[in-house]
Amino acid sequence: MTKPSETRIPANQIPISRQRDASIAVVGTPNSGKSTVFNRLTGLRQRIGNYPGVTVERHIGTLKIDNRNIELVDLPGTHTLSAHSLEERIAVDVILGRMQGLPQPDGILAVVDATNLYQGLYLLQQLLDLGVPLAVVLTMTDAAEGEGLQINLERLSEHLAGVPIFPVVATTGRGLEELRHGLSSLHEQNPPQPILAWPKLSAAAEALVASVAAPLRRVEVERLLVDGPSDANAAVVASLGPAGNEAIRRAQDEVFGRDPPLAAEARVRYRWVRAVLADVQSRGTSLASWRTRLTAFLNRPIPGTIGLFIVMAIVFQAVFAWATPMMDLIDSAASSLAALTHSAIGDGPLASLIADGVISGVGSVVIFLPQILILFLFIILLEDSGYLARAAYLMDRAMRSIGLSGQSIIPMISSFACAVPGIMATRVIPNRRDRIATIIAAPFMTCSARLPVYALLIAAFVPSQSIGVLNLQGLVLFGLYLFGIFMGVLTALLLRKTALRGPKPPFALMLPEFRRPNIRTVLFQLLGRAKVFLYRAGTVIFTVAVIVWALAYYPRSADVGPYLVEQQRLVESTLSGTELAEALANIDNQGAALQLEQSWLGRAGKFVEPAFEPLGWDWRVSAAVIAGFPAREVVVAVLGTVYAVGDEADESTLSERLKAATWSDGSAVFTLPMVIGLLIFYACCLQCAATLAVIRRETNTWRWPIFAWGYMTALGYLGALLAYQFL
Amino acid sequence: MKHNGNTLAALKKGQKGVISAVDAACPHVQRLMTLGLVEGAEIELRSAALGGDPLEFRLFGRGISLRLEQARHFTVSPVGPGD
Numbered sequence: 147m148t149k150p151s152e153t154r155i156p157a158n159q160i161p162i163s164r165q166r167d168a169s170i171a172v173v174g175t176p177n178s179g180k181s182t183v184f185n186r187l188t189g190l191r192q193r194i195g196n197y198p199g200v201t202v203e204r205h206i207g208t209l210k211i212d213n214r215n216i217e218l219v220d221l222p223g224t225h226t227l228s229a230h231s232l233e234e235r236i237a238v239d240v241i242l243g244r245m246q247g248l249p250q251p252d253g254i255l256a257v258v259d260a261t262n263l264y265q266g267l268y269l270l271q272q273l274l275d276l277g278v279p280l281a282v283v284l285t286m287t288d289a290a291e292g293e294g295l296q297i298n299l300e301r302l303s304e305h306l307a308g309v310p311i312f313p314v315v316a317t318t319g320r321g322l323e324e325l326r327h328g329l330s331s332l333h334e335q336n337p338p339q340p341i342l343a344w345p346k347l348s349a350a351a352e353a354l355v356a357s358v359a360a361p362l363r364r365v366e367v368e369r370l371l372v373d374g375p376s377d378a379n380a381a382v383v384a385s386l387g388p389a390g391n392e393a394i395r396r397a398q399d400e401v402f403g404r405d406p407p408l409a410a411e412a413r414v415r416y417r418w419v420r421a422v423l424a425d426v427q428s429r430g431t432s433l434a435s436w437r438t439r440l441t442a443f444l445n446r447p448i449p450g451t452i453g454l455f456i457v458m459a460i461v462f463q464a465v466f467a468w469a470t471p472m473m474d475l476i477d478s479a480a481s482s483l484a485a486l487t488h489s490a491i492g493d494g495p496l497a498s499l500i501a502d503g504v505i506s507g508v509g510s511v512v513i514f515l516p517q518i519l520i521l522f523l524f525i526i527l528l529e530d531s532g533y534l535a536r537a538a539y540l541m542d543r544a545m546r547s548i549g550l551s552g553q554s555i556i557p558m559i560s561s562f563a564c565a566v567p568g569i570m571a572t573r574v575i576p577n578r579r580d581r582i583a584t585i586i587a588a589p590f591m592t593c594s595a596r597l598p599v600y601a602l603l604i605a606a607f608v609p610s611q612s613i614g615v616l617n618l619q620g621l622v623l624f625g626l627y628l629f630g631i632f633m634g635v636l637t638a639l640l641l642r643k644t645a646l647r648g649p650k651p652p653f654a655l656m657l658p659e660f661r662r663p664n665i666r667t668v669l670f671q672l673l674g675r676a677k678v679f680l681y682r683a684g685t686v687i688f689t690v691a692v693i694v695w696a697l698a699y700y701p702r703s704a705d706v707g708p709y710l711v712e713q714q715r716l717v718e719s720t721l722s723g724t725e726l727a728e729a730l731a732n733i734d735n736q737g738a739a740l741q742l743e744q745s746w747l748g749r750a751g752k753f754v755e756p757a758f759e760p761l762g763w764d765w766r767v768s769a770a771v772i773a774g775f776p777a778r779e780v781v782v783a784v785l786g787t788v789y790a791v792g793d794e795a796d797e798s799t800l801s802e803r804l805k806a807a808t809w810s811d812g813s814a815v816f817t818l819p820m821v822i823g824l825l826i827f828y829a830c831c832l833q834c835a836a837t838l839a840v841i842r843r844e845t846n847t848w849r850w851p852i853f854a855w856g857y858m859t860a861l862g863y864l865g866a867l868l869a870y871q872f873l
Numbered sequence: 874m875k876h877n878g879n880t881l882a883a884l885k886k887g888q889k890g891v892i893s894a895v896d897a898a899c900p901h902v903q904r905l906m907t908l909g910l911v912e913g914a915e916i917e918l919r920s921a922a923l924g925g926d927p928l929e930f931r932l933f934g935r936g937i938s939l940r941l942e943q944a945r946h947f948t949v950s951p952v953g954p955g956d
Contacts, residue, residue, distance in 0.1 A: 226907045264909055264933035293934065409897035412906035420913060423933070441936075445920040445929065539938045542927050552927075654905050654943070657929055657936030 167214040168333035169249075171240055173273065174257030175265050176223030177532075177658045179285035181205075182316040182667045183257050184220040187326065194674055198247065202236045203678070212330040219251065225265060227272045228373050228408060231576045235378060241276070242366060244381065252333035253279040260290035260297060260313070261659070263427060267419040274307055275340040275348075276365050279332050282306065283325055284313045289661065292437075294430035302426040307338035317664045340364075343418040344411070347371060350397040357393065360385035371398055372407045437660050444536065454540050457533070458559050461524045469563070470594075472516035480509030498699055499692075507691030510777050511684040514566055514836055517594070518679055519672060521560050521567040526671045528556075530663035534574065535655055548635045549642030551577070552655070554584040558634070561591035562627075565837045569844055570675065579646040583638045585844060586854050589837050590634030592627045592829070595779045599828050600626060602782055606801030607821040622825075629829050633861065679840075686839035690776040698747040698773060698784075703740070710737045738787050747773055748788075761827070761863070762820030762870040764809060771833075778833035819873035823866030830862035879951075881930070881944035884918040890949030891915050902946045908937065910947060 174180035185192075188207025195204040205220035221240055222233035229235035236245070243250025256273050258266030273280055290297065303311050310328055314321035342348045351367040362385055370379045375394065383390050402410045444450045484501035491497045528534045534556060542552030553575040561568030568588045575581040592600075600623060608619050642648075710733055717729040742748050751769025758768045766788045774781035782800070789803040807815040832838065832855045841851040877883035884890055892914050897903055909932055910916070917931040926941045 228907065230904060262933070262935050264935065268907070268909065295934070406897050406900075406903050408900075408903035409895065409906050412903070412909075412911050416909055416911045416914065419909075429934075447921060447923045450920075451923050539927060539929065540922050542938075542940070543922060543924050654908055655927075655938045656908075657938055659936070 165215055166208070166217045168252040169217040169219060170253040170255050170329060170332060171251035172218055172220045172255045172257060173237065173241060173269070174223055175225050175259070175262070175269055177656060178223065178257045178259040178262070178266065179316050180223060180257040181220060181671070182664050183255075183283055183285060183314070183325075184218060185667050185670045186316050186319065186322055187329070188218055192670075194677065197236050197245070202233050203674075205674075209326065209329060211326045214330050216329055216333075218255070218329075224269070226269060227369055228411075229378070232578070238369075239378065241273070242369065244366070244379070251278065253281070253329075253335070255329065255332070256280060256282045258282055258284055260284045260287045261293055261295065263297065263423060264419060267422055268415055270306060271341065271343055271415055271418060274309070274338050275342065275368070277337045277340065277363065279335040279337050280309045281325075281328055281332050282309055282311045284311055285316050286661075287313045287321075288315045288318075289437075289659070296428045296430060298426045302422070305341075305422045305426065307341055309338050317662070344414045347401050347411075347414075350401045354386065354393060354397060358386055360387075362386075370394065371401060372411050374398075374407070440660050447540075450536070450540050454537050457528070457537075461521070461528075461559075464520060464524065469516040469520050473513050476509060476513050476516070480505055480513075495699065495702075499695070502699070503692045503695035507688045507695070510691050510780075511680065511687045511836075514564065514679070515676065517564045518567045518570075519676060521563055522570075522672055522675045523668070525556060525560070525567075525571055526668050526675075527663050529574070530661075530668060532658035532660050535657050538574075539655055539657060546650075549639050550584055550587075551575070551580055554580065554638075557584050557588055558591060561588040561593060564593050564595070565589040565591065565834070566679070566840050567675075569837065569840045570679070572844065579642070579648045582845060582850060583641045583646050585841055586641060586850065586857075587634040587638040589832050589834070589854065589858065590630045590637060590830070592630040593834075595777065595834065596626075596828055598779045598782050600825065602785075602801065603821050603825055606804055607816060607818060626825060626829050629826070633830060637857075678843075686842070687776060687835045690835040694747075694773055694776055694780075696746075697750070698742060698745050700746060701744070703744050706737055706740045709740075710734075735787075739789070742769070742784075742787055760871065761823055761866040762815070762817065763824075764807070764815050766807070767815070767824070771827075774833045776833075776835040778828060778831070781828075781833075819870045822873060823869035826865035826869055827862035830858050830865055832858040877941075877945060879948055881916065881918075881939065881947040881949055882928070882941050884916075884949065884951065886918055886920065889915060889917040889952045891952060892947050893950045894948040896946040896948075899946065901943060905939070905943065905946075909933065910937075915952070916949065 172180055172184050184205065184207060187209050191210070192205060192207035195206065196202070197204050202222060207218045207220070209216040209218055219240065221237040224234040224237045227238050227241065229238040239245040240248060240251065241254065254273055254276070256266075256270055258270060270282065284297070284299075287297075299311050299313065303309060312321055312325040312328055314325060316322070340348075347368055348364060351364045351371060354367050354371075355362045355364055362382060366379065366382050370382050371394065373379065375383045375391065383394070386393060398407065401407075405413075444453055484505045487501040487505065488497055491500075525534070528537070537555055538552035540552070541555040545552050545554050554572075556574065557568045557571040559568075560571050565588050568591070569585050572581050572584050572588070575584060604619050604622055608622050611618050613621065713733045713736075714730060717726060717733065721729055747769050748765070750772055751765040751767075754768050754772070755763070755765040758771075763771070766785070770781045770784040770788055773784040785804070786800055789800065789807065804816050805814070809815060838851040838855060841854055842848055845851070881890070881892075892910060892912050895902065895906060895910070895912060897906060914932060919929045919931050919936065921928050927938045928941065928944055929936055929938045931937075
């Protein structure tokens, strides 16, 4: 029936460095336990790459069994071979062997959730007709037993052209040994006899295949007829020759009549699925487990919504409470390492490059890890337990009112801790427009890096007076949080009405039952996320940090050194003890301030001063804001340097110095309107190389990070301008 | 399609129905059909989120949630009374 596939190359002829005997694709519906099976089979022998040209991650692992190296590829989940999201498109392209540069897999391992045979069988039916060796792994057989489901595996295998079925409990490992041995020789098995549950479609496809000389496979043409010509199957259309489009249209008319092809396919194939189900599955009495009771309780709208807020409060609190000590630890480790470097190799350019460029650059990457790891630990736990889908369901209506959908809630809330993991969490959003709108709105949420800036300015310039039971300083901080939310919502709304205008995405969310997450799977995913961040975002952050270091360090003035030595000699001859130490430290700080003033950064600050003068900023503030480009919290340290109190100065020293800062005419720089403007600027601007790098990575283009940066900076500038001019 | 009529949107909580017709013109609805919402499938309304939208159904033992506007594309014949 099936023609031998032309794109298939025997595994041993593929020129790759790693010896492998076969490549098997792991295919399944979302939430079928696919990744758990994959992780169980490959353990630590896995690597993450990318599919050419897209952001979709490619998870590849090796299974060593019976003296063979079997390569397993964990494909994105899909319900059918008609893709509608980018991830599904990848899965389908790999399965059909139409991904450029990737041969069709030598075998397919179909992962089917025993508690969801209904949807699992739909996909299986399509996979059976592929002409590729197939094995089925039936997951969550324990949960199925708990629900009182009985599945006759022998009968099921008969319906599925006799393919082997391996029942497993992936969380405990039951049945995995049999599965491993079964996979070692899967590629040598004969492909299953196609079941052709839709004879009319197969016949029409066969007729088309027979009508041309080019080697085509029936399945490819079947998918073409159902999906219609698109760039995914352009090669197939081309092989059908100049009359191809006309022939396709005629075949479609004949098979589908007036029905939309997808609808016709669903009707026909689910009829087959229901018949098989009726034969192989029987439902006994379900044991009322904690799962069903918990699900039932959280299904009620009010407890469900309250529960969601409690869960998010716990997550949010944990990120702050657990990550902050670790971040402080990383921070102080980086400073002592830098100090150690200076004491070991002096104060030359090399020492400064290592201490202030490299070490602080690495530090500014690593400092994000605690937040990312903790937040993702929770997100993965929530996702794997099935709660994430429920959160999206509960919040859908609220999020829809701002042009987004329920799936945006977790990334948005996560961004209050840090936009980096928040943006990485947008992968759960299937619709691209929704996803990008969420990505651009997320950095407006007040992240923890804005807090040091807010804290410094509020403590210095907002009077600590009570208003009722509330404190004015607290109110201003709260106002800044609200302002961030407001701007984020407004941005999402605007984007969905302009650049990202489009039909409201359909909202069909599978709501899995609660289940206990598998700790190994959770840890593997966590490790994967951390690696992706370090490799992809880390390099950008590091580079930017070193560039800013160079701008602040060069050129060195030759005059500053002798002047400082002079000053030191002067104080050494007049002072002693602690007074002397203080005076010397003061001279050091002055020296740093003088060097900074004539560095590229200081010159840039002076150069742009006219542009920022309408905002009430002098060159010092401007330079600090520029230096804060890679990470906004750096502005505090740079202000410390530029106001000659040292970059480790405590807050009160620095705020005294800020209050005393004047323009050349003697008027104060930090007036209340200017400070409010500065706060608004920091509430809006996207001064965070990590966020930009992650937006680049997640949208796979520089367009969006550049837009986000320009848009947010313009908003901040405008806000600060209005505040300074009109307050 | 503003009225719930005898569609999925009109099911009562805990009530079961069999889908008898699908208004399949819209691509979103076709998408839902590939998830198994086709004629002949038995479906039960489990719950609604705050404000009565979206709805959560049970389809062959699995939870699936739909917005009201989408639920209105599916005609059902109710099986048994709701609570």
